[in-house]
Amino acid sequence: MTDPIPTPLAPPPDILRCAYMELVVTDLAASRNFYVDVLGLVVTEEDDDVVYLRSLEEFIHHNLVLRKGPTAAVAAFSYRVRSPEELDRAVAFYTELGCRVERRADGFTRGIGDSVRVTDPLGFPYEFFYDVEHVERLAWRYDLHTPGALVRLDHFNQVTPDVPRAVKYMEDLGFRVTEDIQDAEGTTYAAWMRRKPTVHDTAMTGGDGPRMHHVAFATHEKHNIIAICDKLGALRRSDRIERGPGRHGVSNAFYLYLRDPDGHRVEIYTQDYYTGDPDNPVVTWDVHDNQRRDWWGNPVVPSWYTEASLVLDLDGHPQPVVARTDTSEMAVTIGADGFSYTRPEDSARAEAEADVLPSWKQGEYKLGHQL
Numbered sequence: 001m002t003d004p005i006p007t008p009l010a011p012p013p014d015i016l017r018c019a020y021m022e023l024v025v026t027d028l029a030a031s032r033n034f035y036v037d038v039l040g041l042v043v044t045e046e047d048d049d050v051v052y053l054r055s056l057e058e059f060i061h062h063n064l065v066l067r068k069g070p071t072a073a074v075a076a077f078s079y080r081v082r083s084p085e086e087l088d089r090a091v092a093f094y095t096e097l098g099c100r101v102e103r104r105a106d107g108f109t110r111g112i113g114d115s116v117r118v119t120d121p122l123g124f125p126y127e128f129f130y131d132v133e134h135v136e137r138l139a140w141r142y143d144l145h146t147p148g149a150l151v152r153l154d155h156f157n158q159v160t161p162d163v164p165r166a167v168k169y170m171e172d173l174g175f176r177v178t179e180d181i182q183d184a185e186g187t188t189y190a191a192w193m194r195r196k197p198t199v200h201d202t203a204m205t206g207g208d209g210p211r212m213h214h215v216a217f218a219t220h221e222k223h224n225i226i227a228i229c230d231k232l233g234a235l236r237r238s239d240r241i242e243r244g245p246g247r248h249g250v251s252n253a254f255y256l257y258l259r260d261p262d263g264h265r266v267e268i269y270t271q272d273y274y275t276g277d278p279d280n281p282v283v284t285w286d287v288h289d290n291q292r293r294d295w296w297g298n299p300v301v302p303s304w305y306t307e308a309s310l311v312l313d314l315d316g317h318p319q320p321v322v323a324r325t326d327t328s329e330m331a332v333t334i335g336a337d338g339f340s341y342t343r344p345e346d347s348a349r350a351e352a353e354a355d356v357l358p359s360w361k362q363g364e365y366k367l368g369h370q371l
Helices: 028-038 086-096 163-172 222-234 302-306 329-334 344-350
Strands: 015-025 042-046 050-054 064-068 073-081 100-104 115-119 125-129 152-160 176-182 188-194 202-206 211-218 241-247 254-259 265-270 283-286 309-311
Touching: 015 028, 015 125, 015 152, 015 211, 028 042, 028 050, 028 064, 064 073, 073 086, 086 100, 086 115, 086 125, 152 163, 152 265, 163 176, 163 188, 163 202, 222 241, 222 254, 222 265, 241 302, 302 329
Parallel strands: 015 064, 073 125, 073 309, 152 202, 176 283, 211 265
Antiparallel strands: 015 073, 042 050, 050 064, 100 115, 115 125, 152 211, 176 188, 188 202, 211 309, 241 254, 254 265
16 A cells, blocks of 8 residues: 555544446437436436436436536546435545535535535545435336346446555445455455445446446346346347356356446446445455456456546546556456466466466466467
């Protein structure tokens, strides 16, 4: 960890869950088609410049905001807090950290009341709110449910150069680590952190940042994800599928990664596990375990490691991207000297034997096989 972020004396706001993301998109009609007509999110409200969307089980005004703008980026990672008083705590917490803080009594988006937005110490635009307009929860409106129904916003994933630095700051904000990826030398490549009792509300992934890796929506079951793949194929839009479907080792969840018309990455996610007990054990994965990212050992496409969305400051300008100086997860698993294993007992001889993994499994892990 370099340049650790000090722990404020002011207590952090009591965060309930990730609540919504505000995306800037360059073609509002194309984005609306992708998220509404293809993925089935519900329009709560819209005009010529912005579309407010929600998932089927949500009762707050929106889980996703699509705002038309010149540069595709993320304008806000938004969290709901436990009470209106928590906004005062958010102001005090981030003011002590020396961060830029803005508060609007009438909110930054429709349907959301008194809100605080900050540029956090990692460079991400965070928002905190409690007051919200309630809308109809569509859980019982099965006439509106599609085979690939998206029922909840599940998590964010953020790209940041120094993961331990990010983790320490997020722990000060009240988050807890559920899983992480490390190597024998102690380098941390990613960490999953939660407030609600699931695997994560956000994850910190090592890489050039600050950037947004993905926003994730949950389905009820695996077959809902398969239905989304079938629909994309039928629409001749399979090029939107970046990775999957598959099952993660980390989180144990079934997944699918898509790219929207601007390249923003969206994960469809289901069936992780409960983490709410105070002594919930942290699961640590070896970066060389080829089942950490895909439980079946399937390769991870390089774009998944290297590409991510810009994030904005509070004036709407893209934040500068800082390069990661620690080794990257892709470099140690794909690079010429990288090695991976399926069974831990293989790891001791993996460096000396290039073909510990069968040739048909080496696409991700050996650069020569990719070329």
